[in-house]
Amino acid sequence: MYINIDLQAEEPIYTQLKNQIIAGIAKKEIALGERMPSVRSLAADLGINLHTVNKAYQQLKQEGFILIHRQKGVVINPEGVPRADDEYRSKLNNSLHPLIAESFCRGIEKEEFLQMCKHVYRAFENEEGEK
Incomplete structure (x- = not known):
């Protein structure tokens, strides 16, 4: 890597x-x-x-x-990363909040933001499928 x-x-x-x-x-x-x-x-x-x-x-x-x-x-970790729990979901929400707020202030539309998220997520899915 x-x-x-x-x-x-x-x-x-x-x-x-x-x-x-x-x-x-x-x-x-x-x-x-x-x-x-x-x-x-x-x-x-x-x-x-x-x-x-x-x-x-x-x-x-x-x-x-x-x-x-x-x-x-x-x-x-040979057992893999611990699965998402309520604490992780709360942390994720807190991390997303300022990103979304700034994007909103800068005029990025909801659909554009969601498309960006989907694009990044798909990149990880594709990497996993190629291995």
């Missing part, structure tokens, strides 16, 4: 890294149970601070995407 960090982006580097790892799992570019690079190794490969990688890994661990073992290192 190729990770592309934009050092000039407004989005924090640890968030970019976390989101790209999640996308890699969703697209099956990273297999369940697959070992990930160590914090130091990934930081060196990407040319970023190891604390940044550690922050991304800790968030991924909290959300159930990865397991961190003393002997095995960082591993994609």
Whole structure:
């Protein structure tokens, strides 16, 4: 899996890294149970601070995407990502709220917004079907 960090982006580097790892799992570019690079190794490969990688890994661990073992290192959760529950749905709603509000203010129509969402969702479905 190729990770592309934009050092000039407004989005924090640890968030970019976390989101790209999640996308890699969703697209099956990273297999369940697959070992990930160590914090130091990934930081060196990407040319970023190891604390940044550690922050991304800790968030991924909290959300159930990865397991961190003393002997095995960082591993994609072999049981898969925990299914969506009420807490996740609430978090998703809270994340969507400002995106929709800004889109509304900028004149993006409901149908256009929904089409964008469908397009992104389909990209993940297609990636899964191709593997």
